[in-house]
Amino acid sequence: MEAAFYLFLLGAITGFTEAAGILPDGPLNAPVGGSVMFTTSLTEADGPFLGVTWSFNTTFFIISYQSGSSLIPPAYQDRITFFPSTASLELKYLTLDDGGEYSVTVFPDRGGRIKLDIYVPIFSVTVTPQSSDLVEFSSFSLTCSSSGSSLSFIWMNSSSEVTSSDRVQITDGGSTLTVVDVTRYDEQSYRCRVFNPVSEGISDPVNILVSYGPENTKMSASPSQEFYEEGSDISLSCSADSRPSAQFTWFVNGTKLPDSGPELTLRNIQFSQRGDYSCQAFNSRTLTNETSPSVSISVLQKISGVSIKASTEQFIEGSSVTLTCEASGSSPSRTWKKDGSDLNLSEDVTLSEDNTVLTFKAVKKENSGEYVCLVSNPVSSSEAKFTIVVNYGPANVQIEGKDLINENDQIKLICSAESTPSATFTWRLNGSEITGSSAEFLKEKAQSSDSGTYTCEAKNIITEKQSTAEHELHVQPGEKMSSGTDEGK
Template identity: 25%
Template structure:
């Protein structure tokens, strides 16, 4: 149809251009957008030589001929010297308007005007070929068209022959066709026809209507449960109805403000997987707690539902800061932990202190976090140390250490002490104190009856030692009063030490015999009445038989520590002895006492009380490492009593001592000793007349060293290694020299086989 219109238009234009125009004429032409426009302008009038033809566009600009290499949608072209053509390749609204062919005749200007108007055919907007309507609702099937004038819309149903009219079911509107209370019968093919009332053109669009329903979530199920233990696998399934089948989107609503709990699900969860309406979370952790919202959507709409998930997770202590406090202030230790179920928290002190002035409290900070508070009213140095914070639920117990450091001024245990010095001995004066931070030490000296020059000289000598601890007094003539001042930023304390000259002990004047037998004697020694020096630490004796005492100066010596029985044994029966005593301190040995005499008893068949048992040499080492006691056997002993007591912090634990009575022997196996423990042991000898004084030792059993393999296992491994080495050596001999046990066996087997083959049948 477009081609016929175009050809007819060309014929009309050609018929009008057979003669030269000498007057103004106007022609009106309407063509569809995108059409081609062609027009010739010609003058054949006699005497028209020199006629100048021009084509002007809608802006009265001359239209130039098309030149080589230049493209143009509007251009002119000379057919011959009297014919001038106009071309429009693609007509559009922007170039619509008056196009003029202009000429001059007899001094006058004439124009042929062609009003070219482009118009558009009807077209659809907002009209999808497939449209969805929701069941049970009033919906609109959209069909809109545009043209030169408002187009006429006519609807047809199914076969395209049945015209739809407004009634109780349908209603037409500018936007489309309204279908009331949609049912499944309303689905199918509809036709929308749009006609341009000005041009008469018509377009038709087929629209397929699908009836759909809004999704409805029926159930959301968490497996194994909505309460899951961290580390497990959680599956959540969302079940919904709807047509068409809905698509599912999950969103996480955080429950706890932890590390990633503010992240929207699942964009920041790397351990999950979604399959259609199911999500699976692997290795569940506490960050996975919260509400999981499922949204089921299709073109009809959407609906949402959610399920709450709680994750049981192990306690973790998250607040355990160490504390530094000044003695006398009020301070608080805080231990905070999180977990589900919410953990129980306690604080244990590694040590002992007075619990007066302490307060404690515990509160739940959130659904998963609790805090424990220990308050000191006020804090003192005995509170300093390590506190163990324990947080527990049924899954686990977490522990952390909290250090409490107490800062305090120096403090001396004794404000005044005596010290002794003597010629040839360096004396150490201690300024040990309790302080935190450690105190700075300053010494001051005040001599006894010193001149000013002597005091100045002493101060110069002590200048480089005034901050030492201990202070070493090398010049023993510096007796007098020493003051130590310990100070730090929290205060100071002073200690006075009186350094006095020490002397050896005086003579012993009082010795008595407490026990005498045919072979032994035990003394009671009273020390000197006054000791002007360090305390006594031992007594010594020098003794011999009377017959030898005045003949030689070489006599038997015996020294006892101050806490041991003063006893001599292995004496001869019925013998008179001379003996003298002296006291000993750190300065040296005191003078001998006067000489005492005593006579041992005559040896008879009458049995007396046993002597104190005598240990064999190195008995402490044998008890500790060999777990064996050895002593010297006495003739008059019929049994021994052994008392074994463990010691802790230097104190004998009397309540757990063990007593054992054995027959007369010279050794005993210690089978029930604990490693890394100190023991006190007494050995008492018995006979029918009574018991001896106890002999005692102290020893420490070392910590047990665990062996990786027993002795039997080591021997077995050694045998296997030797056997394998022998086998390897025999294989090497077989391969190298054809010798060895394996080679011999193979040779013998071959020989026996050959003999059987050669034997006549």
């Protein structure tokens, strides 16, 4: 029996050619240490089978089966499982040496061949960067390594697969990724995916950092104003697009300040600190710097000490007079008003170019009133008031009273004059001074000797001018006239 079995086996290995393939199209892939199932297309209905032989690389048999008995070489003991009903075979504990061609012969006229490829499984996928901290427009390389056999590589960034381009090179069978002219937009995480027909693995992410800048350096002031009052607090901020974060220094009018950092606080700022402020950003990795456009800080002193000074203490009609508006503070602007309304200028009333001096070429009584000088700058304002009283006269002296009265009647004459200050009065009768210095001359009982020419002399003690008026009065003797008699004024 055993001799016949070996003759059957020898014939199967050396000379049989299957009539129809009963194995699938190959190859089959399996990992080292794993198992593989060689499954035929036969079923129990195709049996019974006179004999089945499995061989490896045409010369080494794995199993010979006939009439319920199996012959298995020592090398395959405990490594195979044979399925007589379908002539299928499972091979376990695979090694790289198990890779090759497997054939099956099923007597009398069936058989097949299939290739088995054995692969070492993938594990320990790692990515080694040439550098992970780069300067923009330099280049970087990543190398992917892994255990396993017949390796294939795919590179992935944070969002998609990385493919070759003008700036991206994939070399060394796909295991090396090189990016040239790196920009900040290449700053992301990269992974390497390694695979073969029986396994795959992926690396931990490698983060690529790209140093760039500084650029877009700019500064701002808070509060943002065209002008600042002396004593204000101002905060200046500087920013720049930069990796790593930029270092900042400060300048005023091109002179470096001792301050550093992205914030500069000017507390209780003084007029002397006005000027054009700028900041400079510096990147310690790229070793470049950039200066911001300057911001002008205009500091103004508050308006104070506003006063109006006159060129004379007394304003006499016809004289030339000036009012000077004095003030301290920065960039004062002056506006004049009279009696609450805008000041009307003329040939006789003029202002200096800076509105500081108000000149009256020949002051008139109409120029009397309250004058206000409003001094302002963009951060403050103040005003001063001054009242002008124009001294003039006396003028238009007049005497009011009767020109005909009877003896024992009352004499009442009133003298008036236009004058500032009010005039003083002197009375005369027929050229001789008489008692009385007020505007009213009064005598209770007239006598005939009171007839004559009455003169009122008005005098202004400031202008030192005087003017007179005359009045004729007739005192008639006797009783009072009847109502029909002309009594005069």
